[in-house]
Amino acid sequence: MQRALTLAALALAIAFPMAAVPLDLDFYIGFASRVMIYAIAATSLNLILGYGGMVSFGHAAFFGTGAYVVAIAMTHGIDSLWVSWPLAMLVSGIVALGIGAISLRTRGVYFIMITLAFAQMMFFVFIGLKAYGGEEGLNMPHRSVIGLGLNLKNDATFYYVVLTVLVATLYLLRRLIDARFGRVVEAIRENEARMETIGFSTYRYKLTCFVIAGMVCGLAGALIANQTRYVNPNLMHWIVSGDMMIMIILGGLGYRFGGVLGAIVMLVLDEAISPYTTYSKIVIGFVLLAVVLFAPRGLAGLFDRKRVRAGGGHG
Amino acid sequence: MNSATRMTEPVLEVRALCKRFGGLVATDQVSLDVRPGEVHALIGPNGAGKTTLVHQLSGTLPPDSGSILFRGDDVTHLAANARVLRGLVRSYQITSIFRQHSVLDNVALAVQARSGSSFRFWRPVRDESALFDEARAVLARVGLADRADVLAANLAHGEQRQLEVGLAVATRPAMLLLDEPMAGMGPEESERLIPLIDGLRKDVSILLIEHDMDAVFRLADRISVLVSGRVIATGTPDDIRANADVKRAYLGDELEAASGGEA
Numbered sequence: 001m002q003r004a005l006t007l008a009a010l011a012l013a014i015a016f017p018m019a020a021v022p023l024d025l026d027f028y029i030g031f032a033s034r035v036m037i038y039a040i041a042a043t044s045l046n047l048i049l050g051y052g053g054m055v056s057f058g059h060a061a062f063f064g065t066g067a068y069v070v071a072i073a074m075t076h077g078i079d080s081l082w083v084s085w086p087l088a089m090l091v092s093g094i095v096a097l098g099i100g101a102i103s104l105r106t107r108g109v110y111f112i113m114i115t116l117a118f119a120q121m122m123f124f125v126f127i128g129l130k131a132y133g134g135e136e137g138l139n140m141p142h143r144s145v146i147g148l149g150l151n152l153k154n155d156a157t158f159y160y161v162v163l164t165v166l167v168a169t170l171y172l173l174r175r176l177i178d179a180r181f182g183r184v185v186e187a188i189r190e191n192e193a194r195m196e197t198i199g200f201s202t203y204r205y206k207l208t209c210f211v212i213a214g215m216v217c218g219l220a221g222a223l224i225a226n227q228t229r230y231v232n233p234n235l236m237h238w239i240v241s242g243d244m245m246i247m248i249i250l251g252g253l254g255y256r257f258g259g260v261l262g263a264i265v266m267l268v269l270d271e272a273i274s275p276y277t278t279y280s281k282i283v284i285g286f287v288l289l290a291v292v293l294f295a296p297r298g299l300a301g302l303f304d305r306k307r308v309r310a311g312g313g314h315g
Numbered sequence: 316m317n318s319a320t321r322m323t324e325p326v327l328e329v330r331a332l333c334k335r336f337g338g339l340v341a342t343d344q345v346s347l348d349v350r351p352g353e354v355h356a357l358i359g360p361n362g363a364g365k366t367t368l369v370h371q372l373s374g375t376l377p378p379d380s381g382s383i384l385f386r387g388d389d390v391t392h393l394a395a396n397a398r399v400l401r402g403l404v405r406s407y408q409i410t411s412i413f414r415q416h417s418v419l420d421n422v423a424l425a426v427q428a429r430s431g432s433s434f435r436f437w438r439p440v441r442d443e444s445a446l447f448d449e450a451r452a453v454l455a456r457v458g459l460a461d462r463a464d465v466l467a468a469n470l471a472h473g474e475q476r477q478l479e480v481g482l483a484v485a486t487r488p489a490m491l492l493l494d495e496p497m498a499g500m501g502p503e504e505s506e507r508l509i510p511l512i513d514g515l516r517k518d519v520s521i522l523l524i525e526h527d528m529d530a531v532f533r534l535a536d537r538i539s540v541l542v543s544g545r546v547i548a549t550g551t552p553d554d555i556r557a558n559a560d561v562k563r564a565y566l567g568d569e570l571e572a573a574s575g576g577e578a
Binding site for chain 1: 394395404405407411414429437438483485
């Protein structure tokens with residue numbers, strides 16, 4: 001059932017740009033790309049928050065880092081996708097290693113606050129970074145160069161690249177979660193103390209998980225920079241971290257498609273409502289409330305009949 | 316050092332261990348040892364500091380002074396998980412299992428912990444039949460073979476206690492610190508656990524903390540009595556029964572209460 005739904009959704013996603021042009025819906029190709037980019041970012045947060053139980057409130061730091069790496073590299077003449085995107089992942093991974101190494105020594109509310117503090121620190125660093133636009137941000141003259149006879153300037157081409165990254169991310173997530181590493185990460189969420197006393201060094205696993213999520217989010221950042229051809233410090237603002245959190249809570253914490261569903265619902269709602277009111281966030285707030293009250297496992301949880309997750313907590 | 320001398324030296328040696336919480340001395344110059352293949356019981360009234368001692372031995376609480384030697388190595392400052400990998404493993408008085416995992420997955424995790432690296436990101440665990448074969452063998456040993464696919468949260472209390480011990484056993488310990496394995500168990504459930512612990516002693520040394528005096532006197536080779544953080548006596552079960560200090564401090568009441576309650 002889930003497999004059939006997944007394949008149908010994938011077919012629809014592949015067909016969309018081809019149908020959009022004749023239907024005069026070109027504008028929505030760009031919008032759909034944006035949704036998928038946020039889906040990738042939210043999925044990476046889901047890995048640490050949903051599966052690993054690490055409530056990071058600073059995930060936008062990696063999103064912004066990835067975006068800035070691509071934009072800054074371009075100002076220095078590096079515009080190949082094959083160089084700047086891996087570089088974005090590498091730098092985001094290093095930033096995640098630094099933030100994670102310190103934050104993961106704390107627990108609970110302290111972890112939430114320290115990740116938030118790190119992200120806000122980076123936000124202000126980039127505001128102060130006048131060489132790269134400061135508060136104004138940085139324009140990119142064009143999108144990354146992919147070669148292979150393709151040009152990302154074409155929105156449909158860019159769309160397919162983003163779709164490829166999204167599918168790869170979801171596939172990798174599945175491999176990782178079903179593998180030994182994923183088992184360990186999920187068990188740490190459930191009972192970290194016991195993981196230590198059966199012999200796991202939980203810190204190392206959490207840190208690795210944090211770095212992987214940071215790298216994937218950095219790649220999403222590289223994509224968003226290309227999508228808008230513009231980066232600014234707001235990409236790192238805590239509101240972006242909060243949006244990603246809301247997406248996975250809506251979509252389903254610890255569910256593979258939680259980030260995707262959440263990004264779709266939130267951004268489509270926002271797009272649908274914002275022409276009528278500037279208070280679209282209020283509507284999204286009520287939707288979030290309804291989901292938390294009536295579908296506490298999120299939208300993905302509604303499709304999941306066999307696995308019963310009685311919430312966290314143990315003892 | 317040859318293997319002959321290793322046989323005779325204690326597996327675990329605790330020397331003058333101390334732990335204070337403000338004005339309270341929880342562990343006061345505790346020294347004891349556990350020999351290979353021995354079941355060494357640690358008894359004492361509530362608040363005597365038994366669990367605090369287990370926390371220090373397992374590495375979740377640092378002692379203020381003193382030392383812990385395990386198989387001849389000083390492990391006083393070793394991290395909890397590193398002690399487990401060396402073979403010094405504890406179980407919990409308050410059941411600590413993976414409630415949202417199946418019984419089999421619980422034990423398979425413990426097997427996974429000591430069988431190769433878990434920094435593997437690609438191969439699905441369900442294809443690693445060796446992990447699950449071994450986990451099933453452990454389940455058979457702790458009497459949960461027919462409960463493998465049940466969610467741990469749905470086990471009866473006694474079965475959860477069996478799983479608690481099973482998690483520790485699955486790490487292939489050289490020495491077990493069993494913290495009140497029979498806590499909250501009815502007499503019938505305790506009867507199932509006694510032969511299980513008895514069966515472990517042929518390859519595992521055991522420090523058994525237990526309030527169930529019937530179990531203690533049936534299982535223990537030696538008994539130490541902890542009162543107010545201090546070891547007041549160590550000896551064979553007969554020595555301890557006859558010891559006047561122990562009677563006065565603890566065992567008198569306990570034995571009377573037990574025989575009074577059972578009669």
